[in-house]
Amino acid sequence: MSFVSFEFGIFLTLVYGAYWLLRRRAWQNAMLLAASYVFYGYIHPWFCLLLATSTVVDYLCGWGMVLYPAWRRWMLTASLVCNLGMLGFFKYFDFFADNVAILLGRAGMHADVFTLQVLLPVGISFYTFQTLSYTIDIHRGETHPRKNFVDYALYVAFFPQLVAGPIERAKRFLPQLESRRAWRYDDLAAGAALIVRGFFQKMVIADNMAVYVDKIFMLEAPALSLLLAGTLAFAVQIYTDFSGYTDIARGAARLLGFRLVENFNSPYLAVSPSDFWRRWHISFSTWIRDYLYIGLGGSRLSSWWAQLRVLLVTMGLAGLWHGAAWHFVIWGLYHGLLLFTYRRLGFGGRWKPVTALGHAAAMTLMFGFTLLGWLLFRTPNMGWLVSALTQPAWGFSGPSGMVCVVVLAFTVLHTTPLLVLHALDRWFPNTRPLHAAFHGAALVAIIVFFLDSQQNFIYFQF
Amino acid sequence: MLNRALTIAIPVLVLLVAHLVLGAPRRAGVERDGRVNPDLRERVEAEQPELIMLGSSHLNCGFDPERYTALTGVKTLNLATPGANTAWHYVVLKNCILPASHHPRWVGIWFIDTDLTQPDLGTRGWFKQFIDRYATRDEPRLDRLAYFQEANPLSRAMLHYSSLYQRRGEVRDKIESEVKRAAFLGRVPQAHIDEYTRRVFAEDRLVDDLASLRQLLAEEERTHAHFADSVDESFLPHLLALAEQGGMRLFFVRLQVRRDLRETAASDGLEQYMAALRAWLEVRGVPMLDTTGRAPLGMEDYGQGNHLTPEGMAKLTEWLATEGGLPDLLRERADDSLP
Numbered sequence: 001m002s003f004v005s006f007e008f009g010i011f012l013t014l015v016y017g018a019y020w021l022l023r024r025r026a027w028q029n030a031m032l033l034a035a036s037y038v039f040y041g042y043i044h045p046w047f048c049l050l051l052a053t054s055t056v057v058d059y060l061c062g063w064g065m066v067l068y069p070a071w072r073r074w075m076l077t078a079s080l081v082c083n084l085g086m087l088g089f090f091k092y093f094d095f096f097a098d099n100v101a102i103l104l105g106r107a108g109m110h111a112d113v114f115t116l117q118v119l120l121p122v123g124i125s126f127y128t129f130q131t132l133s134y135t136i137d138i139h140r141g142e143t144h145p146r147k148n149f150v151d152y153a154l155y156v157a158f159f160p161q162l163v164a165g166p167i168e169r170a171k172r173f174l175p176q177l178e179s180r181r182a183w184r185y186d187d188l189a190a191g192a193a194l195i196v197r198g199f200f201q202k203m204v205i206a207d208n209m210a211v212y213v214d215k216i217f218m219l220e221a222p223a224l225s226l227l228l229a230g231t232l233a234f235a236v237q238i239y240t241d242f243s244g245y246t247d248i249a250r251g252a253a254r255l256l257g258f259r260l261v262e263n264f265n266s267p268y269l270a271v272s273p274s275d276f277w278r279r280w281h282i283s284f285s286t287w288i289r290d291y292l293y294i295g296l297g298g299s300r301l302s303s304w305w306a307q308l309r310v311l312l313v314t315m316g317l318a319g320l321w322h323g324a325a326w327h328f329v330i331w332g333l334y335h336g337l338l339l340f341t342y343r344r345l346g347f348g349g350r351w352k353p354v355t356a357l358g359h360a361a362a363m364t365l366m367f368g369f370t371l372l373g374w375l376l377f378r379t380p381n382m383g384w385l386v387s388a389l390t391q392p393a394w395g396f397s398g399p400s401g402m403v404c405v406v407v408l409a410f411t412v413l414h415t416t417p418l419l420v421l422h423a424l425d426r427w428f429p430n431t432r433p434l435h436a437a438f439h440g441a442a443l444v445a446i447i448v449f450f451l452d453s454q455q456n457f458i459y460f461q462f
Numbered sequence: 463m464l465n466r467a468l469t470i471a472i473p474v475l476v477l478l479v480a481h482l483v484l485g486a487p488r489r490a491g492v493e494r495d496g497r498v499n500p501d502l503r504e505r506v507e508a509e510q511p512e513l514i515m516l517g518s519s520h521l522n523c524g525f526d527p528e529r530y531t532a533l534t535g536v537k538t539l540n541l542a543t544p545g546a547n548t549a550w551h552y553v554v555l556k557n558c559i560l561p562a563s564h565h566p567r568w569v570g571i572w573f574i575d576t577d578l579t580q581p582d583l584g585t586r587g588w589f590k591q592f593i594d595r596y597a598t599r600d601e602p603r604l605d606r607l608a609y610f611q612e613a614n615p616l617s618r619a620m621l622h623y624s625s626l627y628q629r630r631g632e633v634r635d636k637i638e639s640e641v642k643r644a645a646f647l648g649r650v651p652q653a654h655i656d657e658y659t660r661r662v663f664a665e666d667r668l669v670d671d672l673a674s675l676r677q678l679l680a681e682e683e684r685t686h687a688h689f690a691d692s693v694d695e696s697f698l699p700h701l702l703a704l705a706e707q708g709g710m711r712l713f714f715v716r717l718q719v720r721r722d723l724r725e726t727a728a729s730d731g732l733e734q735y736m737a738a739l740r741a742w743l744e745v746r747g748v749p750m751l752d753t754t755g756r757a758p759l760g761m762e763d764y765g766q767g768n769h770l771t772p773e774g775m776a777k778l779t780e781w782l783a784t785e786g787g788l789p790d791l792l793r794e795r796a797d798d799s800l801p
Contacts, residue, residue: 006614189469196473215663226662399658402646406655409645413637432465433472440476447620448630448637 001042003248004202011039016255025180029154032256036159040123047121050086055156057082058131062138062145062152072139079135083128090121095324123163125321129287131156134170136291143171151177160252164245166263166283173258181257193439194251197421200442201244203450205414209237212407217378223400227388229407231375236415238374239267242281266422268370271362272347273338276370288318304344311336322377327385331376338369417445477626484625484633496599502541502558510564511539513792516554517572518546518584520717523769524572526779533783536792539566543592545584547577548697549608553596555704565708568792571701572715574768576735579692581607586631607697664766689738702746713791714743714750715782719768722754723761749791757781 001008015035022028041048057079064075134155137143146152155174161167216222216230246263253260263282270276277285289298293314301307312333319332342348353359379385421438428434506514513536515521527538541554551571559565577583585593585608597604610621620627642655693699705712716736736752743750758781763774770778782788 006616009616185466189466219663399662402650402655402658403662405645406642406659409641413641433468436469436472437476440473443473443477444480444626447624447626448633 001039003245004199007042011035012252012255019256020183025178026150028181029150029177032159033150033154033157036154036157036162039159040157040162044121050090050121050124051127051157051162054083054086054128054131055153058135058156059145059149059152061135065135065138066145076135076139079132083132087124087128090124092320092324126165126167127156127162129284130167133167133287133291137170143174146174146178148178158253158258160249160256160258161260164242164249165281166246166249166261167287168261168283172261176258183257187254187257191251191254191256193435194247194254196251196439196442196446198244198247198249198251199446200417201240201247203244204442204445205417206237206241206244208449209233209240209411209414212410213237213378216407217380221391222388223404224389224391224394225404226400226407227375227391229404229411231371231378233407233411234378235268235371235374236411236418238377239264240414240418268367269363270366270370271353271359272342272351272366273335273369274342274348274350275352276366277335277339284318284321288314292317299349307343308336308340311340315339325381327376327379327382330382331373334373334376338373417442481624481626484629487623487625488628494594494597494599496597498557498598499595500558502554502596503562505539505541506559506562506566507564509537509539511537511566513538513568513570514559514566515540515542515570515572515715516546516551517542518550519544520574520768520770521572523765523771524717524775524778525782526775529776529779530783530788533780534789536789545589546592547573547584548581548701549583549585549593549604550596552697552700552704553593553601553604555701555708557596557598559710560704560708565710568711568713569705570713570715572717574717574719575732576689578698578714578739579689579696581611581696582609585609603700607695611695689735689742693742702748711792712748714748716750716752716754717768718753718755718757718759720761720764723759751782751786751788751791753778753782753786757786 001011015032018031019028022031037048037051040051061075061079061082064078065072068075134143134152138145146155151174154177155168155170158168158173158177213230213234216226216233219226222230243264250260250262261283265279265282267276267280270279293310296310296313297306298310299307301310313336315332315336316329317332319328319330319335322328322331339348342351347362353362375385379388424431424434424438511527513530515525515527515538517525517540519542521540521542525540527540530536530538541558543550548571555569559569571578593604593608610618617627626633639652642650642652646655702712740750740752757778759770759774759777763770763777765771765774
């Protein structure tokens with residue numbers, strides 16, 4: 001079920017009403033669990049089987065680690081194999097099969113490689129990571145297995161964040177599920193505000209930017225100026241699409257008395273790659289840091305080669321998580337290289353410029369690097385990108401130049417409300433009338449600008 | 463308490479002001495003058511064709527009626543207008559061909575892929591004028607299928623009671639034109655900007671990459687490809703009924719498009735849709751001639767988008783008149799009517 005659908009509006013209203021009518025926490029959690037499975041299985045009911053499998057396996061593995069300490073490592077391995085196995089099978093089988101065929105073909109062997117063409121279950125990349133964090137944290141002794149299966153199952157399947165995050169940690173979210181909740185007006189107001197913001201970002205900004213972005217990235221030989229404009233528009237699109245989804249998720253959770261982790265913190269204001277990854281898809285980047293990067297040695301590694309290797313492996317896998325295609329891997333490797341380079345130059349970690357001019361310069365440079373990364377991310381394939389970048393003409397004049405100006409103008413138009421929102425949150429965080437006026441204007445914009453054919457959230461495909 | 467009240471009151475006030483600025487909601491109906499232009503009816507009466515082809519600019523660029531007449535001896539007439547789809551075919555059949563003193567024996571409707579079950583296609587914006595030209599003031603079926611088939615109760619309610627929702631197209635167009643004007647400091651007319659945009663994004667400049675196009679197709683399929691779900695709320699059954707009412711034999715011609723010339727172009731969803739459409743038509747005795755994969759057209763025969771070049775049109779017309787089997791199809795259907 002998509003967030004931007006009438007069905008979801010009805011669903012959320014019914015869940016909200018039923019939830020707060022139920023007084024007991026246990027009943028509320030059971031109802032939410034059932035609702036979450038209805039939400040997830042709305043289009044493809046068999047997806048629920050995968051979700052349930054991951055849930056049951058990790059619940060048992062969690063208890064297995066505590067009850068049979070000698071088998072802890074095996075239990076963790078079982079959890080990893082099950083979750084990563086499911087993820088690998090549904091998401092990467094065809095990718096690897098196709099690449100094996102290509103390699104064999106280059107070696108002169110014809111291979112009739114079998115591909116499955118299976119449907120990718122929505123959200124599998126997110127909930128498998130979420131359940132893995134539970135078992136890994138138990139193994140590390142950072143949390144304990146839960147007796148109440150319903151509470152734990154709800155932690156895995158909680159519908160606001162099930163299909164595209166934020167990826168919640170057990171030690172942060174399970175205590176909320178295990179606590180009593182009381183209806184509060186502030187939760188209703190904050191939740192509604194987040195939902196309005198989310199819909200505004202998605203339906204007004206992201207979907208309308210997508211119209212131009214999709215057209216530009218479908219051209220056989222776009223002029224370089226148009227490619228630049230399209231990449232800039234994509235930067236706005238992907239941010240507002242994902243941030244919008246996250247706000248809707250957080251808003252829906254807030255209506256139910258839960259606080260999900262923030263996933264974005266003005267990422268385009270980052271001054272370095274490390275800063276960027278502390279601001280962009282925070283729940284994912286911290287997951288990668290805590291469970292992969294640190295496990296591989298992290299920043300404790302002394303030799304430059306070891307540091308580079310670990311960063312490339314971590315970020316390459318992060319790129320692969322986003323999609324079964326080489327340009328996602330290259331995007332990840334690109335960010336790994338950026339992180340390494342900045343670190344070697346002394347601008348890694350928590351480095352921040354001292355002067356305002358330095359800050360502006362660092363921010364501008366990092367935004368340029370981010371744009372280049374988005375170009376790698378959005379490109380249909382690497383062949384297209386190489387062809388596009390080797391175009392002789394910048395195309396500043398003529399039709400391409402004119403369209404470039406149009407795209408830039410619309411990008412500025414759609415970015416302006418984001419700047420207003422950022423200013424409101426930064427300088428007037430407690431001035432409710434101003435925020436209320438923004439929400440009113442956002443509702444007007446939603447009615448005017450929403451497209452008749454809605455685009456899916458970008459991160460739904462991951 | 464005051465803050466809470468303001469948190470609710472201010473957004474409501476903003477919405478109210480936005481509605482008031484645009485005025486009261488219009489009557490829940492489509493605005494049109496209701497005068498049916500007699501030009502098409504007069505053409506049909508004057509030329510008395512045996513075969514009328516209905517379609518859009520793809521028809522005008524794809525089928526030469528005079529050449530077909532010369533090859534087959536069947537007097538043929540094209541009735542086409544830019545962007546025409548089933549809503550236009552419906553009003554033309556109902557208000558121009560049916561009332562005419564002469565009825566053709568056959569009416570052929572040209573379409574692309576899933577057009578036949580997209581009743582709102584070619585009915586809005588610039589294309590609306592072509593529908594209005596042949597629609598009476600009172601067209602409940604046209605309005606319901608083409609303009610008021612909103613997906614959910616909220617949209618339907620807003621369509622009736624929200625002036626902002628009713629006029630959002632105009633508001634969007636106004637904002638868009640202001641942005642374009644401001645981008646060029648008012649020095650470039652919007653018509654030039656729009657023309658350059660069309661040129662830059664013309665379909666023959668799109669990447670010849672199947673994956674990207676399949677993605678687009680998949681998007682379209684999610685909305686339109688489920689034939690069984692959409693046929694009852696389309697003009698298709700009504701086109702058949704109108705043709706039968708006038709004693710005319712209806713048939714459909716599916717146009718081959720550029721995408722079909724690429725390897726493994728059709729997706730499973732589209733193939734299923736076409737199979738369902740064929741079966742539905744067959745049960746009702748309505749033939750469909752599918753040029754996809756059969757017409758002797760290459761990429762060089764396509765000009766702008768899916769429109770054929772003059773050479774492509776000649777090729778297709780000749781093929782339809784001979785190997786394509788159109789005369790046999792019409793003869794066969796004519797025989798159906800013999801005792």
